[in-house]
Amino acid sequence: MEQSEKIFETRELNVSMGPQHPATHGVLRLVLDLDGETIVKVTPYVGYLHRGIEKLGESLSYFQALPLTDRMDYVSAMSNNIGYVVAVEKLFGIEVPERAKYIRTIVGEMSRVSNHLLWLATHALDIGAMTVFLYCFRDREWILDLFEMICGARLTVTYPRIGGVRNDVPQEFLDSLWKFTDEFEARIVEYETLIDQNRIWLLRTKGIGIISGEEAVNWGMTGPTLRGSGVSYDIRKHMPYDAYDKVEFDVPIGSEGDVYDRYRCRMLEMRESIKILRQCIEQLPAGPVMATAPKFTLQPKDAMMPITHPVNEVAYVVDAKACKGCGMCLRACPAKAIAGEKKQAHKIDQALCLQCATCFVSCKFKALKIIPGGKGLSEDKLNEAAAMPMPDEIKKAGEHLVAQFEFIKKGPKVPEGDLYVATEVPKGELGFYFVSDGSGKPYRMRVRAPSFIHAGVLPRLCVGHLVADVISNIGTIDIVLGECDR
Amino acid sequence: MAVVLSRAATPSQRIEPAQIAERIKEKFPEEVVEIVSFRDQVSVIVRKSRILGICRYLHDDPEISCDHLQDLTAVDYKGKKEPRFEVVYNLYSIRHRHAIRIRAQVPENDTSISSTVPVWAGVDWHERECFDMFGITFAGHPDLRRILMPEDWEGHPLRKDYPLKGYEGEQDWKEFTDVVKRSRELKDFDWQG
Numbered sequence: 001m002e003q004s005e006k007i008f009e010t011r012e013l014n015v016s017m018g019p020q021h022p023a024t025h026g027v028l029r030l031v032l033d034l035d036g037e038t039i040v041k042v043t044p045y046v047g048y049l050h051r052g053i054e055k056l057g058e059s060l061s062y063f064q065a066l067p068l069t070d071r072m073d074y075v076s077a078m079s080n081n082i083g084y085v086v087a088v089e090k091l092f093g094i095e096v097p098e099r100a101k102y103i104r105t106i107v108g109e110m111s112r113v114s115n116h117l118l119w120l121a122t123h124a125l126d127i128g129a130m131t132v133f134l135y136c137f138r139d140r141e142w143i144l145d146l147f148e149m150i151c152g153a154r155l156t157v158t159y160p161r162i163g164g165v166r167n168d169v170p171q172e173f174l175d176s177l178w179k180f181t182d183e184f185e186a187r188i189v190e191y192e193t194l195i196d197q198n199r200i201w202l203l204r205t206k207g208i209g210i211i212s213g214e215e216a217v218n219w220g221m222t223g224p225t226l227r228g229s230g231v232s233y234d235i236r237k238h239m240p241y242d243a244y245d246k247v248e249f250d251v252p253i254g255s256e257g258d259v260y261d262r263y264r265c266r267m268l269e270m271r272e273s274i275k276i277l278r279q280c281i282e283q284l285p286a287g288p289v290m291a292t293a294p295k296f297t298l299q300p301k302d303a304m305m306p307i308t309h310p311v312n313e314v315a316y317v318v319d320a321k322a323c324k325g326c327g328m329c330l331r332a333c334p335a336k337a338i339a340g341e342k343k344q345a346h347k348i349d350q351a352l353c354l355q356c357a358t359c360f361v362s363c364k365f366k367a368l369k370i371i372p373g374g375k376g377l378s379e380d381k382l383n384e385a386a387a388m389p390m391p392d393e394i395k396k397a398g399e400h401l402v403a404q405f406e407f408i409k410k411g412p413k414v415p416e417g418d419l420y421v422a423t424e425v426p427k428g429e430l431g432f433y434f435v436s437d438g439s440g441k442p443y444r445m446r447v448r449a450p451s452f453i454h455a456g457v458l459p460r461l462c463v464g465h466l467v468a469d470v471i472s473n474i475g476t477i478d479i480v481l482g483e484c485d486r
Numbered sequence: 487m488a489v490v491l492s493r494a495a496t497p498s499q500r501i502e503p504a505q506i507a508e509r510i511k512e513k514f515p516e517e518v519v520e521i522v523s524f525r526d527q528v529s530v531i532v533r534k535s536r537i538l539g540i541c542r543y544l545h546d547d548p549e550i551s552c553d554h555l556q557d558l559t560a561v562d563y564k565g566k567k568e569p570r571f572e573v574v575y576n577l578y579s580i581r582h583r584h585a586i587r588i589r590a591q592v593p594e595n596d597t598s599i600s601s602t603v604p605v606w607a608g609v610d611w612h613e614r615e616c617f618d619m620f621g622i623t624f625a626g627h628p629d630l631r632r633i634l635m636p637e638d639w640e641g642h643p644l645r646k647d648y649p650l651k652g653y654e655g656e657q658d659w660k661e662f663t664d665v666v667k668r669s670r671e672l673k674d675f676d677w678q679g
Contacts, residue, residue: 047634054619055643059650090525217553217580220608233554233580417524420576420587422556431557433576437566448557448576456611485634 012040015467019048023126023471026481028455030470037466042459046452049485057445061411062088062162063298065445070156072449073483075118078111078147079425080483081160086241087421087432088162092296092414098243100164100289105243106177106280107147107159109273113184114143115426116266116273120191123263123475127204129195139187142180149173163297164290174281181274181281188270205260209461209473212257219460220453223428224269225477228254228262235424247279259476266478296412303400306393307357307370315374316353316360317386320345322367329359329368350375350382360398361405370394411440420448427451427478451484499549499582503528506550506586514540519591529587534573537590538600544577544586545605552577552586558602558612560592560620564646569593571622575602592622601627619644636661 013034019027027048033041053072057065069084070077082104089096096104121136144154150169151159159166195201211219213229226233234251236244252268254261291297307314318329318338323345330338330346337353340346348359355375360368369386371377372394377385390398416438422431428450435444454477461473504523507530511518517540520531532540544552556576564570571592578585592599601624602609613624614633621642624630632639638661641648 047632047636050634052643055650093525214553215607218607220555220606220612231580238580238583415524417522418529418561418574418587419525419527420557429556431576433557433559433574435561444559444561446557446559446574448559452611452615453608456608460607 010035017470019045024474025122025479026484028474028479028481028484030458032462032467032470034467039462039465039467039470042462042470044455044458046455046481047485049481051486053486054445054447057442059441061409061440062414062442063408063411065442066162067156067158070158071482072447072486073425073427073430073451073480074155075480076111076115076426077155077157078107078159079115079423080430081158082108082242083421083423083425083430084432085160085162086423087419087434090421091417091419091434091436092162092293092412094163094291094293094296096164096242096291097288098285099168099287100291101243102280102284103165103169103289104160105247106169106277106284107150107157107165108242109276109280110143110146110177112426113270113273114140116270117143119266119426119475119478120263123472123478124195124201126471126475128200129198132191132194135187135191135194139184146173146176146180149176161290161298163293164288168289174284177277178281181277185271185274188267192267202260204468204472205263205476206258207256208259208465208469209476210256210258211457211461215460216257219457221428221457222450222453223424223426223478224252224265225262225428225450225454227252228265228476229257230255235422235429239422241421241423243280243283244276246283247276249276259472262476298404298408301404304397304404306372306397307401313373313375314355315350315371315377315382316348316355316357317369317371317374317382318346318348319367319369319386320383321387322365324365324367326364328362328364332358332362334358350379357401361402370398414438414440418444422448425450427480427483428454447486449483449486451479451481452486455479455484500584501549501582503584503586506544506584509550510540510544510586513543527585527587529574529589531572531589531591534590534592534599537573537588538602538605540588541575541602541605544588549582550579550584550586551581552579554578554580555602555606555609555612556585558609558616560616560622560644562620562644562646571597571620573599573616573622597621598623598625600625603627618642621645 015032015034017032018024018029029045031043032039053068056068066084069080073080117136117140121133124132147157148154150173151157151166211229213231216226216229217231230253232251232253237251249272252265254265325340325343325345327342330340335352335354337349338346338359369390371385374382374385414436416436418435420431420433422429430450431448433446434442437443458473462470507521507528510530514536517532517536518530522529544550556578559574561572561574569591573590573592575588590599599622601613611633613627614631616622617630618632618635619642636659639659
């Protein structure tokens, strides 16, 4: 009796959620202060995936930094590439051909659809709807296969290039994409029937994580996360890039600003993407896919064909007479196929050689010889061939090769200045801020990542709700930690 | 239905960036150092002393109304320019669709600048990152801690005098070596005893 009359002291419980947690979509750690089931305070910790992409970008030329952008938001790498090249093109001041603009719009919207599919799959799975997950991955697979068709990679694509795109798209790609737009439209309806009116779904999403439009802007939210609160801010409409000013589409906006409205916004956005894709395929103009600006863009590699064509099966051999034994090629070789002492002629182990031409470019004394059809020949024969002068065709191609290496390494001559260019990626506003000092490398490369800002809004969305709603809120802001930490 | 489709409306009262820069110069004649224009984008270089006032003016003025802070970052001009640092504010007005960039000069010997969290709530993490990467302190920030680097990290990585591959000889930071040492100790735990 005495014990039950005693007044219990209650205190807040401190729970660490993540970094290894399936519902945090990456390595996000949240420290939750709980009063019973109610959240009093949320402190997010990020930075577990920090790779210093901004610092790396300062040490690489504009061409070399492009593949880094795939590794930020690996769910929609294509959009990140486009954001980067659009910003760099504006800095260089080059105009992109129409066809390349349309192709970029197509792949950008495909990336948006695939991102939203992955978001829907994981968001629904977190809340407890397993079926949607499997269906969404089926459709996402189709898009990834199409990416593979045009550039050979599924996730880290690096397909858009400064001044256009890497290569033209084949007709079968367009045919398959057209078929996809037809089938996918019916499938969105299917997904909606699964969860749209589902009582559990409605209870878990309606009235959760409410934020008003004005407040959302003040917090720096962008993309569908902002539009769910009723603010019509879409960079594709506000500052059109690529071909977005030539196609017709609507921007879905919500009214309540809760998890459910943000979900509806993204579902409607997928429909708009399908509309854009169809218009782009119909309007796709003929023409080149790379800008003609030899001072700023990478040019076709036709001139190097005598060396790079697989039929020629070239071998790289050191001319013992010309070699001074400086060790430059030895240090540069990625396969460690070159052996030799200082001030003595080096030797290439043909079994280890990758035919990458790095030694050829690094040699200052022109001691390296390229021998067409030399692969598989005996050592004596190779040495014999190395003593002869190279054919003119190969010599010319070699000069091109060296020039290309130097150009990529040093970068173009860029006008001095600073600029900020934003593009609409599936997650929100991706901005690049460049400070150029006139050299081929950015003096400062800043990435404004939407996930970073959205992760910062989490405490505002979660406080006052229940523990289970944290999961809905993480899902609804659609973050990828690779982009958040950079 | 909760969700409606809207065609984006045409901008109502867009002001050219150069005009916004002129207005700032009129309002704060003492503060503005220089106005720079590059590729249709205008930067206003200001002194840091009244940065909060300038930001509040740009946010609250009904005609300018820069409600959306796109980005806040810093640039290190070591050996290129004096003062050494610049804090960059990229501002945009969603209602009027115009943009302006503010660059506040921060000297090396006094890297403190007032925080703009009272104006934009979202600037909180940007300022923390800026502190983490450049060592610029934001006076009045509610919770100024490192954000991307470990809390006991030494140095500020995005400064130009910080080497790309880190300082030589220091392979691990202190906390990590402590954790490794502790895990080795636990590995030797005598289960029989």
